[in-house]
Amino acid sequence: MYILSPSILAADFKELGKEIQTVDKAGAQYIHIDVMDGEFVPSISLGMPVISSVRGTTKKVFDVHLMVDRPERYIQEFVKCGADIITVHAEACTHLDRVIQQIHDAGARAGVALNPATSLTALDYVLDKVDMVLIMTVNPGFGGQKYIPSCTDKIKKLRHIIEDRGLAVDIEVDGGINKDTVHTVLSAGANVIVAGSAVFGEGADEKVREFLEIMSGYGKIQK
Numbered sequence: 001m002y003i004l005s006p007s008i009l010a011a012d013f014k015e016l017g018k019e020i021q022t023v024d025k026a027g028a029q030y031i032h033i034d035v036m037d038g039e040f041v042p043s044i045s046l047g048m049p050v051i052s053s054v055r056g057t058t059k060k061v062f063d064v065h066l067m068v069d070r071p072e073r074y075i076q077e078f079v080k081c082g083a084d085i086i087t088v089h090a091e092a093c094t095h096l097d098r099v100i101q102q103i104h105d106a107g108a109r110a111g112v113a114l115n116p117a118t119s120l121t122a123l124d125y126v127l128d129k130v131d132m133v134l135i136m137t138v139n140p141g142f143g144g145q146k147y148i149p150s151c152t153d154k155i156k157k158l159r160h161i162i163e164d165r166g167l168a169v170d171i172e173v174d175g176g177i178n179k180d181t182v183h184t185v186l187s188a189g190a191n192v193i194v195a196g197s198a199v200f201g202e203g204a205d206e207k208v209r210e211f212l213e214i215m216s217g218y219g220k221i222q223k
């Protein structure tokens with residue numbers, strides 16, 4: 001099933017609730033929320049109070065991407081403020097298996113993200129325990145960057161491994177996804193598409209519909 005997860009990093013923060021409602025009404029299934037700590041990545045974005053304050057604006061899935069060192073310190077709090085999916089970076093966890101368990105115990109779905117330079121082997125012993133793998137297609141930290149072409153092969157390989165092992169794990173991609181690169185990642189096997197700067201701005205509703213239309217050419221869109 002194909003899912004669109006617009007990244008609010010590119011939204012107008014003074015109108016955040018309205019921006020979320022626009023992409024919600026246009027059909028986006030997830031809302032992608034980037035949390036940056038200024039340590040794991042150079043920039044700082046937003047945290048629990050912002051997530052709590054917009055939780056009531058939509059019933060859509062909050063897809064929270066923690067670009068945070070030692071995320072195990074915050075899992076419970078993010079679930080409490082409304083996260084439905086929590087994705088942590090393999091590179092940021094000393095005990096990744098334990099953090100995945102912690103996310104599930106807190107009642108959320110668990111994702112693991114890999115930076116562009118991180119090998120898929122980091123997933124070998126946890127792939128059967130996660131709901132989603134997030135392949136970063138830019139170096140995390142900023143929106144509006146260019147898609148890194150070497151990530152295409154990584155997505156293909158991951159899709160192959162998931163099918164080979166008979167798992168039901170979503171492949172999410174994030175960074176530099178626009179109406180051109182989306183074809184590349186969909187053909188490679190991604191099924192959850194994050195897009196920030198290619199969605200928010202003028203005509204976000206129309207852009208969501210265009211993405212969904214493209215995605216529907218590859219398979220069934222999740223309702």
Ligand SMILES: O=C(CO)[C@H](O)[C@H](O)COP(=O)(O)O
Binds near residue numbers: 034176
């Ligand atoms: O995780 C991120 C940055 O670390 C963003 O979600 C990502 O970069 C999306 O932005 P854009 O679609 O503008 O590239």
